[in-house]
Amino acid sequence: KIPEPTIERLPLYFRCLSEFKKNDVAIVSSEEIAVHTGLKASQFRKDLSYFGEFGIQGLGYPVSHLLDRIAGIMQLNKKHRAALFGAGNLGAALLHYPGFANWGFKFTNVFDNDAEKVGQKLGELTIENIASLPRMLDVSIGILAVPANVADETSRLMVKCGIKAILNFTGTKLSLPEDIVIRNVDLTNELAILIYYLISRG
Amino acid sequence: KIPEPTIERLPLYFRCLSEFKKNDVAIVSSEEIAVHTGLKASQFRKDLSYFGEFGIQGLGYPVSHLLDRIAGIMQLNKKHRAALFGAGNLGAALLHYPGFANWGFKFTNVFDNDAEKVGQKLGELTIENIASLPRMLDVSIGILAVPANVADETSRLMVKCGIKAILNFTGTKLSLPEDIVIRNVDLTNELAILIYYLISRG
Ligand SMILES: NC(=O)c1ccc[n+]([C@@H]2O[C@H](COP(=O)([O-])OP(=O)(O)OC[C@H]3O[C@@H](n4cnc5c(N)ncnc54)[C@H](O)[C@@H]3O)[C@@H](O)[C@H]2O)c1
């Protein structure tokens, strides 16, 4: 089993190696990776060791080959379809962001309960009424951007639609079956932690 | 020195205790905290031990007292002024979010370089031209929501304006002086990690 902190660093290595590739760099050392990511060179070598041997002794790491391997591990070459729940400020910002497509990610549905929003366009999609659910959706990922007080019920509805992984922005702990992958992004927490470090440096 | 994972859990305890207080619960056990936050009861006790003695032997933790102590530790009672850099989709969603005010956080300025946006209203603020900087801003926190390719130069400009802490959404590593607190929120990484766990459960 690969430790979670290692998984969390893989996208950073991927982005960093993509920059090297863009600049036609063929081979990099772990020290160069360290400088660009702010992580330790020994950490980079250790993280990669979970996935097999990559470096060429005395030379370094072949950029293209390593990029393909990480893309394979993270399944970045595959297409991932996702549904957005909550067409509010944050939902709209996520839907409009072109960067997600680089990771093979595509929004295919967006749901809301606001009668004034249903039927409107958001990006290339038309906002659907959440009351039309549950039905099986051809998506594996759900983005939860509804108000916190309806987070739980909406997440249970997502699971009834066949969604297996949820990116949860509501700051609420979701109680879902074990097999559902949940990733919590809490912007309020991030701010509170920033303030703590600002004051404690003070 | 308090470990970073402990600091990162404090807002979760604060939110959980606030719920208990709202429901007029006077005393809670660490087990009840564990159920509501999804964290281990032993972790809660260990985290609190860094800040002194809180529990009453055999009774539990007094909710109001503990809330005040955590608010004090996290400086949540103080007002924190912040400037937003980048009045785009994400910046607008952050600025419109009422939840930040609960943590004493207030946007006082918003800067952009788009001539069509400068002078427009965003919430209660008027978008200012970033070309008017540097000047000393009466803010301690900066939110960085500009495109990745101008992240570095914009962050250096923020530091010249007296900003001491930056919440960075650009996914770019910032190279700033040691005394500047940086917190990186990378939504693309979160998505990539979610996909990895979805596939590896596969
Ligand atoms: N905007 C931010 O910067 C920010 C920061 C921290 C946390 N959050 C969290 O992210 C979530 C979204 O925030 P936001 O700023 O976009 O809020 P918002 O109010 O702008 O959007 C919420 C959307 O959800 C819809 N909605 C309400 N009930 C629904 C239901 N039962 N089913 C489907 N849709 C429903 C609303 O009609 C609205 O369009 C919230 O949980 C919020 O606490 C947002």
Ligand SMILES: NC(=O)c1ccc[n+]([C@@H]2O[C@H](COP(=O)([O-])OP(=O)(O)OC[C@H]3O[C@@H](n4cnc5c(N)ncnc54)[C@H](O)[C@@H]3O)[C@@H](O)[C@H]2O)c1
């Ligand atoms: N929207 C998302 O869901 C999302 C997801 C992941 C990462 N991000 C990152 O967050 C940041 C903001 O994303 P967004 O979706 O709001 O982008 P956006 O393009 O909607 O907004 C960027 C804003 O920055 C302004 N800007 C450009 N150059 C500037 C400069 N030199 N000085 C000041 N302002 C400048 C633009 O005029 C625009 O208003 C980007 O770095 C993006 O990579 C956003």
